[in-house]
Amino acid sequence: MIEIKNISKSxxxxxxIDDVSFxxxxxxxxxxxxxxGSGKTTILKMMVGLHTVDSGQIIYDGVVFNDLQxxxxxxxxxxIGMLFQGGALFDSMTVEENIAFPLRMFTEFSEHEIIxxxxxxxxxxxxxxxxxxxxxxxxxxxxxxxxxxxxIASNPKYLFCDEPNSGLDPKxxxxxxxxxxxxxxxxxxxxxxxxxxxxxxxxxxxxxxFLYQGKKWWEGDKTSILSANNKxxxxxxxxxxxxxxxxxxxxx
Amino acid sequence: xxxxxxxxxxxxxKVYTKQFFFEVNNIGISSLGLITIISFFxxxxxxxxxxFSFTSPLVPLYAVGFTARESMILEFSPTIVSLILAGKVGGxxxxxxxxxxxSEQIDALEIMGVNSASFLIQPKVLAGIFINPFLIAISMFLxxxxxxxxxxxxxxxxxxxxxxxxxxxxxxxxxxxxxxxxAVFAAIITSIAAYQGYYTEGGALxxxxxxxxxxxxxxxxxxxxxxxxxxIFFT
Numbered sequence: 118m119i120e121i122k123n124i125s126k127s128x129x130x131x132x133x134i135d136d137v138s139f140x141x142x143x144x145x146x147x148x149x150x151x152x153x154g155s156g157k158t159t160i161l162k163m164m165v166g167l168h169t170v171d172s173g174q175i176i177y178d179g180v181v182f183n184d185l186q187x188x189x190x191x192x193x194x195x196x197i198g199m200l201f202q203g204g205a206l207f208d209s210m211t212v213e214e215n216i217a218f219p220l221r222m223f224t225e226f227s228e229h230e231i232i233x234x235x236x237x238x239x240x241x242x243x244x245x246x247x248x249x250x251x252x253x254x255x256x257x258x259x260x261x262x263x264x265x266x267x268x269i270a271s272n273p274k275y276l277f278c279d280e281p282n283s284g285l286d287p288k289x290x291x292x293x294x295x296x297x298x299x300x301x302x303x304x305x306x307x308x309x310x311x312x313x314x315x316x317x318x319x320x321x322x323x324x325x326x327f328l329y330q331g332k333k334w335w336e337g338d339k340t341s342i343l344s345a346n347n348k349x350x351x352x353x354x355x356x357x358x359x360x361x362x363x364x365x366x367x368x369x
Numbered sequence: 370x371x372x373x374x375x376x377x378x379x380x381x382x383k384v385y386t387k388q389f390f391f392e393v394n395n396i397g398i399s400s401l402g403l404i405t406i407i408s409f410f411x412x413x414x415x416x417x418x419x420x421f422s423f424t425s426p427l428v429p430l431y432a433v434g435f436t437a438r439e440s441m442i443l444e445f446s447p448t449i450v451s452l453i454l455a456g457k458v459g460g461x462x463x464x465x466x467x468x469x470x471x472s473e474q475i476d477a478l479e480i481m482g483v484n485s486a487s488f489l490i491q492p493k494v495l496a497g498i499f500i501n502p503f504l505i506a507i508s509m510f511l512x513x514x515x516x517x518x519x520x521x522x523x524x525x526x527x528x529x530x531x532x533x534x535x536x537x538x539x540x541x542x543x544x545x546x547x548x549x550x551x552a553v554f555a556a557i558i559t560s561i562a563a564y565q566g567y568y569t570e571g572g573a574l575x576x577x578x579x580x581x582x583x584x585x586x587x588x589x590x591x592x593x594x595x596x597x598x599x600x601i602f603f604t
Contacts, residue, residue, distance in 0.1 A: 165480055194482040205477040208468070218480045222381050271481075 118143045119164065119275065119307055124173030124307045126159055133159050135175070135331045143178075144305045146298050150312055151328035152353055160328070161279055163309045165197060166190050195223055198268035198306075200278040200297075204260040206252040212239075212263045212345065213248040219271045221268065238266040241303075242296055258289035262296065268301055276301065276308040282317060294320050315354060318342060326352065371564055375490035380483060388492040389499075396458050396493065396559070397500030403457060404508050405452060408441070411449075412512030412517030415440050420525030433526045434534020437516035439543075440560040446508040447547045448595050451501070451554035455587040459562035462493055463583035466566025467576035475567070490563040494556060500546045501555035509547075546602045553598065554591050 119141040125165050126134040134156045151157050162168040164175055165331060166182065175182045177193070185193060188260040209255075216235045220226055226234065239247070242262040252260060261281060278297055282290035298321040301308040310317065318325055322339035327350050335350045342354060379385040419436040466489055469475050480484040513535055520526045526534075564584040569579045 167476055167479065191482050191484065194480055197480055197482075199477065199480045201473045201477060203472055205473040207474055207477075208472075219483075222384055222481070222483060277480075 118178055119309070120174075120176040121160075121164070122176065123176040124160070124163060124175065125171045126156075126163060126168065127171055133165070133331050137328070137331075137333045138173075139326050139336060140335055141307055141309055142324055143307045144301070145323040146301050146308045146310060147313060147324045147326070148318055149326050149328060150318060150322075150353070151334075152313060155328045156331040157328055159278060161277055161309065161311050165199060165277055165355045166194070176230065184198055195219075195271060196274045198271070198273035198276045200261065200265050200268050200276070200281055200283075202279045202283055204252065204264035206260060206264055206267070208252055209211065211249050212244075212255070212266075215252070215263065216267045216270050219267070223271065234270060235266075237264075238270050239263075241300065242266045243292075255360045257284050258286075258293070261285065261289075261293055265293070265296060265300070269304065269306075272304065274306060278304045278308070278310045280311055280313070282312060282314045290314065290316060291320065297321065313353075318354075329353075371486055371490070371567060372560065374484060374486040375494070375563070377484060377487050379487060379491065385488070385492055388488070389496055392492045392496035393500050395461075396496050397504055398596070400454060400457060400504060401507070403453070404504055407453065407512055408446065408450065408508040409515035409518075409575040411445055412441055412515030415445070415512075416516035416520040416531070417523055417525050420520065429530075431524045431530045431534035431537060433520060434516070434531040435537050436534075437520075437531075438513055438535040438539075441509050441512035441516075442547050443541055445529040446505045446512060447551045447554065448591065450505060450508045451551065451558065451591055452588055454501070454504070454555075454560045455591060456584050457557045459583045459587045460580045462559060462562035463569075463580040464576050466490075466563055467569035467579045470567065470569045471572055471576060486567065490560070490567070493563055494559040497555035497559035498552050500579055502551050505547065505551045546598070549602075550595060550598045553594055557590045557594060560586045561590065 121137060121139050121141070122135055123136050123138050125132065125136055137160065149157050149160060159168060163170050170183045180193065182190070192290065195313070206212070207218065210218065213232070213235050216229045216238055220231045220234060235248070239245070242265050244262050244266065245264065246260060247255065247259065252263070255263060276297070281293050281297060285293065294317050297308060297310060298304070310321070312318070319339055321340070325332060325337055325339060325342055327335040327347075329349045335345055335347045337345060345351065416433055416437045419428070419433045423430065423432055469489070475485045475489070478488060517528070517531050520531050521528050565579040565583040565586070569575050
C-alpha cells in the first residue's frame with residue numbers, strides 16, 4: 118500500500134500540486150487521471166523520487182520514502198518497477214540485455230537463470246523472437262511491452278506506469294492495459310497508472326483518483342465514475358460530448 | 370558533486386568491468402582510423418616543411434628527423450590529437466548521455482536503483498584515461514613513420530639522415546611528460562562531455578548544444594592544462 122499525505126510541489130513559484138492526499142491499494146490497479154497539466158506526472162515523479170517533495174509524506178508500507186537518504190532510496194528502488202511513457206529502453210542494448218540488466222546488476226543469478234527469467238518475462242508480455250532486436254527495431258507497442266517486461270524482471274512490489282497508452286492505437290492500448298492488470302493480479306503488485314485515456318479507466322480502473330489543477334478532485338472506481346456528481350470530472354469523462362455541445366451552442 | 374557520485378563504489382564490479390571494456394572499444398579502437406590517417410600525413414608534412422626550411426649549410430639534414438620526432442612526441446600527438454579527440458569522443462559522449470537524459474533512460478536507471486552517474490560516467494572516464502596513452506603512442510609512431518616515408522619519397526632527406534635524426538639527442542623523460550599530459554587530457558575530455566550530457570534539459574536541440582559546449586569547454590581546458598603541465602615539467 119502507498120499512502121500519499123498532504124503533498125505539495127511548486128515550480129518557480131507556481132504551485133502544481135496542492136495538498137494532495139490519497140491511498141493506493143496493494144494488489145490493485147490504481148489510476149491517476151486528469152487532463153494535461155493537472156500534475157499527474159509530477160505526482161508520479163515525486164512518488165518515485167525523481168522530483169523532491171516540498172511538503173507532505175509518501176509512505177510505502179510504513180516506510181517514509183521522501184525521508185530516506187540517497188543510498189537508502191537507491192536500495193529501496195529495487196522494489197520499484199516503472200514503465201515510462203516512451204519505454205526508455207536502453208538504445209545500446211538488445212531487448213534481452215535490457216530486461217537482463219537489473220538482474221545482472223542486482224542479483225547473483227547465473228547467466229542461465231537470467232536468460233530463463235528474461236524469457237519468462239517476455240512470455241508474460243506476449244513477446245516472442247525479439248531477444249536480439251534493438252529498441253530501434255521495435256514498433257511502439259512492442260517497445261512498451263519490452264519495457265513492461267523489464268519493469269517486472271526483478272519482481273517489484275510496486276509498478277508505476279506513465280501514460281502507457283500514449284502513441285498507441287486503440288487495440289494495442291487495450292492489450293497493454295490488460296497486461297498491466299493481469300500482471301498486477303498475478304504478482305500482487307501495487308500498481309499506479311497515470312493516464313488520460315477513458316478506455317483504460319473503464320477497463321482496469323479499480324481505484325481511480327481524478328486530479329484537477331493540482332488538487333485531488335474526486336476518488337472512486339470505474340463503476341462509480343460515470344454516475345459521479347462532479348462537474349469537472351464529468352467534463353473530463355465526456356470531453357467529446359462537451360466539446361460538441363459547446364461548438365453547437367457557439368454556432369447557434 | 371557529479372564527479373563524487375560518478376566515482377562512488379560500483380554496485381557490481383562485473384557489470385562495470387564489462388562496461389569499461391565496451392567504452393575502451395567505443396572511445397579508443399573506433400578512433401584508430403582517424404588517428405592513423407591524421408598522424409601519418411602530419412608527420413609527413415612536418416618533415417617536408419622542415420627540410421624546406423633548413424636551407425642553411427650549418428644545419429645538417431638529419432635535423433629533419435629530429436624535428437619530426439620532437440614535434441610529434443612533444444606537441445602534435447599528445448595535444449593536437451587530444452583536441453581532435455575532444456571533437457570526436459567528447460561530442461559523442463555528450464550526445465549519447467544527453468539523448469539518454471531526454472528519453473528518460475537515465476531516469477530508468479535511477480528507478481532501478483542504479484547510480485546513473487557512476488554507471489554512465491565512471492567507465493567512460495577510466496576507459497579514456499586508460500586507452501588515450503595507447504592511441505597517442507600509436508600516433509607518435511605513425512607520425513614519425515609518415516615523416517620517413519614522405520621525406521624519403523619526396524627526396525627531402527635520405528633514409529640514413531632521417532633515421533639518424535630521430536635517434537639523436539633523445540631524452541626519454543619527454544615521453545613521460547607527453548603520456549602524463551595525454552592522461553590528463555583524456556580525463557578532461559570524458560568528464561566535461563559526460564557533465565554536459567548528464568545535465569542536458571529539453572530536446573534534440575539541447576542535445577546538440579550540450580555536444581558543442583562539451584567540445585568547446587574541453588578544448589579550452591586542454592590548452593590551459595597543456596600550458597600548466599608544460600610549465601611544471603620544463604621549469
